[in-house]
Amino acid sequence: xxxxxxxxxxTSLAQKKYRQQNALFxxxxxxxxxxxxxxxxxxxxxxxxxxxxxxxxxxxVSPAELKKxxxxxxxxxxxxxxxxxxxxxxxxxxxxxxxxEVRDPGNLGTLIRLCDWYGIEHLICSEQTVDCFxxxxxxxxxxxLTRVNLVYTDxxxxxxxxxxxxxxxxxxxxxxxxxxxxEEAILVLGNEANGVSAAVSEKxxxxxxxxxxxxxxxxxxxxxxxxxxxxSEFKRG
Amino acid sequence: xxxxxxxxxxTSLAQKKYRQQNALFxxxxxxxxxxxxxxxxxxxxxxxxxxxxxxxxxxxVSPAELKKxxxxxxxxxxxxxxxxxxxxxxxxxxxxxxxxEVRDPGNLGTLIRLCDWYGIEHLICSEQTVDCFxxxxxxxxxxxLTRVNLVYTDxxxxxxxxxxxxxxxxxxxxxxxxxxxxEEAILVLGNEANGVSAAVSEKxxxxxxxxxxxxxxxxxxxxxxxxxxxxSEFKRG
Numbered sequence: 356x357x358x359x360x361x362x363x364x365x366t367s368l369a370q371k372k373y374r375q376q377n378a379l380f381x382x383x384x385x386x387x388x389x390x391x392x393x394x395x396x397x398x399x400x401x402x403x404x405x406x407x408x409x410x411x412x413x414x415x416v417s418p419a420e421l422k423k424x425x426x427x428x429x430x431x432x433x434x435x436x437x438x439x440x441x442x443x444x445x446x447x448x449x450x451x452x453x454x455x456e457v458r459d460p461g462n463l464g465t466l467i468r469l470c471d472w473y474g475i476e477h478l479i480c481s482e483q484t485v486d487c488f489x490x491x492x493x494x495x496x497x498x499x500l501t502r503v504n505l506v507y508t509d510x511x512x513x514x515x516x517x518x519x520x521x522x523x524x525x526x527x528x529x530x531x532x533x534x535x536x537x538e539e540a541i542l543v544l545g546n547e548a549n550g551v552s553a554a555v556s557e558k559x560x561x562x563x564x565x566x567x568x569x570x571x572x573x574x575x576x577x578x579x580x581x582x583x584x585x586x587s588e589f590k591r592g
Numbered sequence: 593x594x595x596x597x598x599x600x601x602x603t604s605l606a607q608k609k610y611r612q613q614n615a616l617f618x619x620x621x622x623x624x625x626x627x628x629x630x631x632x633x634x635x636x637x638x639x640x641x642x643x644x645x646x647x648x649x650x651x652x653v654s655p656a657e658l659k660k661x662x663x664x665x666x667x668x669x670x671x672x673x674x675x676x677x678x679x680x681x682x683x684x685x686x687x688x689x690x691x692x693e694v695r696d697p698g699n700l701g702t703l704i705r706l707c708d709w710y711g712i713e714h715l716i717c718s719e720q721t722v723d724c725f726x727x728x729x730x731x732x733x734x735x736x737l738t739r740v741n742l743v744y745t746d747x748x749x750x751x752x753x754x755x756x757x758x759x760x761x762x763x764x765x766x767x768x769x770x771x772x773x774x775e776e777a778i779l780v781l782g783n784e785a786n787g788v789s790a791a792v793s794e795k796x797x798x799x800x801x802x803x804x805x806x807x808x809x810x811x812x813x814x815x816x817x818x819x820x821x822x823x824s825e826f827k828r829g
Contacts, residue, residue: 461698465814465817468813468814468817469813469817470806471806471807472802472804472805472806472813473805473806474805474806474807475806497811498811502806502807532828532829565709565824567709568709568710568711568827569707569708569709569710569711569712569739570708570711570739574734574735576705576706576709576820577702577705579817580702580705580706580816580817580820583813583817583820583821584820584821584824587802587821587824587825588824588828590805591769591825592769
């Protein structure tokens with residue numbers, strides 16, 4: 356049984372403001388919840404249909420109750436609240452991906468999965484980048500969020516302090532297939548519509564680009580697709 | 593002014609059955625409609641707010657009427673119906689991408705844009721792959737659909753007749769970064785959850801895979817992301 360105040364709390368977490376106020380976010384689905392339970396994330400509360408999570412302290416809910424608290428069109432069998440951890444600012448050396456105002460939750464989720472696949476531990480985001488605890492991002496990451504450390508910070512200040520070479524994805528950059536790429540570097544990807552902002556561009560030493568093989572009328576590649584191809588170029592060795 | 597029978601026709605086109613019956617599909621937004629108008633696609637009818645498409649024969653609609661016929665949460669200023677062309681089965685030589693039961697409209701849309709970027713003219717899809725005239729696919733392609741020829745066909749029969757080497761994306765394939773890839777080839781991508789089907793697998797000569805750099809618990813890359821990285825490997829030269 357889920358109380359009115361619990362429903363109010365959970366549904367409020369669709370908004371960043373309330374996620375930050377409560378330091379809580381929502382994970383839906385058994386598989387996703389298991390991945391967060393098996394990680395360093397701290398469980399706050401768990402709502403599940405009868406018999407679904409027998410090894411956990413669960414608030415049992417009916418399918419109708421689950422529908423009320425779920426953010427999904429087709430609710431899963433369980434929904435959990437986890438605590439938002441404090442930002443871990445210590446960045447180890449290695450390859451880093453930096454996002455300058457990526458706004459689409461699906462794109463951020465896909466890029467988090469990409470980092471996880473390629474063993475990129477740190478994803479640095481501008482403060483205007485979509486919140487990684489947005490329910491759509493959490494759902495799109497498929498648990499990868501438990502293995503990638505996201506830091507939201509001012510990119511100009513951050514990039515000024517870095518010693519690694521800073522690359523950025525631009526439409527008019529050097530052909531990435533002909534560039535000599537170092538193993539350790541920082542790669543900056545920009546906003547879906549506007550690319551890398553002018554202020555952040557000033558911190559970039561090398562502009563790179565995926566050459567266009569097709570007709571010149573093709574607008575651009577999606578930021579997650581471009582990010583995947585560029586990360587692959589750095590990592591393929 | 594849009595009539596009741598027009599509303600009925602347009603909203604029915606959300607379903608493949610009615611798209612096929614009427615040989616019509618929907619494009620929304622001025623930019624997208626312009627791209628289809630500038631292509632070989634044939635316009636059937638155009639609904640737009642006052643003054644939006646002055647160079648075309650338009651049915652003028654109010655914002656409220658547009659809301660009734662639009663498939664978007666936030667309707668654009670115009671909506672058009674175009675004729676579904678006959679399938680062009682003559683495939684030129686060159687690199688071909690083949691999709692075995694890709695189900696997500698967003699993934700298909702992204703893969704069509706990828707083909708467009710890399711100059712891949714033909715995208716061969718199994719009959720169970722999501723319909724490219726699905727409104728979500730059309731919206732996700734950003735006009736690339738006008739430049740890529742999609743063919744829906746039985747993949748076993750199709751692949752049996754091809755002379756180019758057939759590569760397929762598998763979790764346990766050869767490391768793509770260490771493979772010698774020919775310029776002209778066929779690359780098969782599988783379903784989001786199940787990969788390439790058993791029957792189609794038999795037609796594949798070379799299994800390739802994107803090596804995992806991160807923790808082994810990462811599930812997989814999204815099919816559009818994997819497709820982008822693999823196509824890039826074939827095309828980078």
